[in-house]
Amino acid sequence: MKALQFSRTGDLAALQVVDLPTPVPAQGEVLVQIKAAGLNPSDVKNVLGRFPYTTLPRVPGRDFAGVVVQGPAELVGKEVWGTGKEIGFLRDGSHAQYITLSAKGVALKPTSLSFAQAASLGVPYTTAWDALERSLVVAGTRLLVIGANGAVGTAAINLAKVRGAQVLAAVRRSEQVEALQQRGFNAIQLGEPEGLSAQVNAVFAGGADVIFDTTGFWLPGAVSALAPFGRIAIIAAPVDGHVQLPALALYRKGGSVVGINSLLYGVEACARMLEQFGKLFDDASVPLPSGLLESPLEEGLARYAEVNQGGADKVILLP
Template sequence: MKAIQLSRFGGPDVLELVDLPAPVPQAGEVLVRVRAAGINFFEVLMRADRYAVTPQLPMFPGVEVAGVVEAIGQGVDPALLRTRVAAPLFASQRPYGGYAELVTIDAGLVVPLPDAISFDEATALMVQGLTALHLPRQSQPEGKSVLVPAASGGVGSLLVQLARLKGARQVIAAGGGKAKLDFALSLGADIAVDYTNPDWPVRIRDVTDGEGADMIYDIVGGALTAASLLALALNGELVFAALGRFALGASEVEAMIGRNQSLRGFALLPLLSPDVLRAGLSELFQLAASGRLRVAIGGRFPLDQAGEAHRLLDERRSTGKVVLVP
């Protein structure tokens, strides 16, 4: 089978297409023919060795796929054969290897796909969808003014909608450029602010009657976090969900204390027992199938163009989910 290998850190061109033996499902596993593999921004960072965790090389990236069950291991229900499933590799014992034509995964982790959900859409609703689902559960937006940075991206585009569904009083989208802001508005954001303008935090205070946002879901990190604090209301909450990109210093955290602001961390994996994982994905699939949640696909690339897909994300030219199609 064909797969993408990372054997050295660097730019998008280090992603190499290689031939590997086809995997064989062991007892309790299924073999999935990959129809779509999702790409996440943390994989772009990992490829360049800019992520919080440095992987051991060589490695085979990709933590989420959707496809069709092609074979089963001993003890697996034969009814799974030829069914459409989502395979959340990130929750398995072998959490990588999704940029490939075939993958194996514990049969207890796969989630059936409704006919109304495409394989592409399913990948968007795994890491990014579950993040967008659980952020408002951990820090509830009901009745609050909420700021969503990178609102046109994979997580942000879903979070804008889910914050609204969870009762946010006002959803403010932040992004770079008119096209991305218009896209966020089309998803239901009340206001869109261009954070390539240096005075964007002032703009947010203007649209919140001088108060600032009650809650900020920081899914970007880096220098944006400190700038976001200028847009955070007294007694507001900054929810940090950008693992490996925390850049606040002691003085900035101390200033938050003086404004009665709170800082809350968010990490997805500790929340996901197998039951919670399956229930969350099923809920997201139902929301999307019913039309209550719009899933945007921002780019589809064949497996041998994985580097170009990474480049699109690296240069922040995408909206919605970017997928590989083996």
Template sequence: MNKDEIPQLMYGIYLKGHGDYDMLEYREDIPVPELGADEVLIKVSAAGVNNTDLNTRIGWYSKGDANSEDASWSGSAIGFPRIQGADVCGRIVAVGKNVSEDRLNERVLIEPCIREVKGELLEQAWYYGSECNGGFAQFTTVASRHAHAVNSTMSDIELASFPCSYSTAENLLTRSRVTENDTVFITGASGGVGSAAIQLAKARGAQVIAVTSPSKVDELKDLGADKVVLRDEDWLTTLGENSVEVVIDLVAGDKFPLLLDLLKPFGRYAVSGAIGGAHVNLDVRTLYLKDLDLLGCTIFKEEVFINLIKRIENGDVKPLVAASYPLKNIVDAQKAFTEKKHTGKIVLRLD
């Protein structure tokens, strides 16, 4: 696309406020974002659906009511209308004056945890599509440093399944220092982050125990899980106490105490989700008598996304696209997402 071919208006999805699906509005009169000096303009071809999109829409992050000042990923108020979408694959069609024109036409993935906006470094990282506009639109802008070129034979839809889930999984594994000597227990293993964590843990040489429902056992074994246990199974009877070095938790909820019981002394528990319930029972004696590390994982370490791109290009991970929908059918996509009958990612198509 030549610079002269870039329109002034674009299509996209506005999130108008916190609430139900009626807060999502497809528009064709959205201004194309202005390009900053240190930014690139990306023509979006595909964008994945994430828990964060739904959580932000309903105000789940708030510890008060949905319209509180902390109803976002970073704990600050959302400015509406907002264009969501953290999983972005597309091509660079324009660059700011401080960015090399050699970047034009690069196929890129956007790092969803961003540290630079409009040339300014942030004190606290933002989540793409939450604190700033994201990829549920024809065009989007981001600091050049956060648009990572990717060399792959995969389709744009397949590549759009990677950024959020796989970088979140890689961050969990990085923070919990997973090596080939570890056995890793993964909850919510059939979801986007969980299925990514299986592959990325196996790429590190670790043994993987994955938790899922009966209908998805074979799928997770095909991904590389060494053992699969069921959600309703008695994990302590099956595996025994002090049986794993690392827990990667995406669920929390009522079974949280069992996860700490499964950990060996000096084990590491890393969490980045609470779909089973945000409030848990913690016996502090288990924590300190077993010398456990409890790790909350939101902000990516600097090397995480770079390492993920290398994994993609080397073929260490494979995309798991459960379904794709046209962008204007975002409500159907989000409803399918909430049913949790899929394995992997649901992706929105823009081309």
């Protein structure tokens, strides 16, 4: 089978298109013929060596959608999707023509989603789902999502709207504000961190109950915009991993910080998440993804380089 593979880390030149034997599923596993695979920034970082536990050589890739060709009889021939912490790091991932994983690690693909659309959602939507769950976003929660135009931010505002939360989307550019408003979301344009509190309080008197910072740069400013007993969920940090946290202000508000890391969840846990929010696409509660850049697997090296350079398109590799 054709696959992308790297045998060392440090630069993207390590990634190659190779021919590998088609994997054989073990007992309790499935063999999935991959129809589409998402390319996430974490896949690029994996090749660059940002995940020291990755074993080599390795086929990268976490998100996929495809058809089960071997495994339990009730799954053979089914269209499925999946993601999780093992694949691409501790066992070969989805940037190939086939993948093996636990039979409990795949979920039936929503019929409303194409293979490419399903493959674009794994990491962003499981991350957003986990953030909303663990920061206790329910009906009526006043939620601020910083970076609401990104993949995870978009997932968060879509899922929060279904939960009945009061959503305030924060983005950098005026045209992004207009686009969100056209979709029915309340939105603000981010300025300086010290001004965030006034912007949020103009919408949510007393502050936001939950602030989800998808960028990693707004933690200090978010504390001042937080309501008493509020929660701040974070998924990223500056390159050096350090921020200046106004701890006095945080504890005076009774606030808490919730770290969100999708790599804490294996394929079986992720499959349960996919089952829960996947039905929201079939009943039209959540809009279908659009604007995907579909690319042959053989052109994956170029797509990796574009994502590494900050390309805005959501890339889908097609074996």
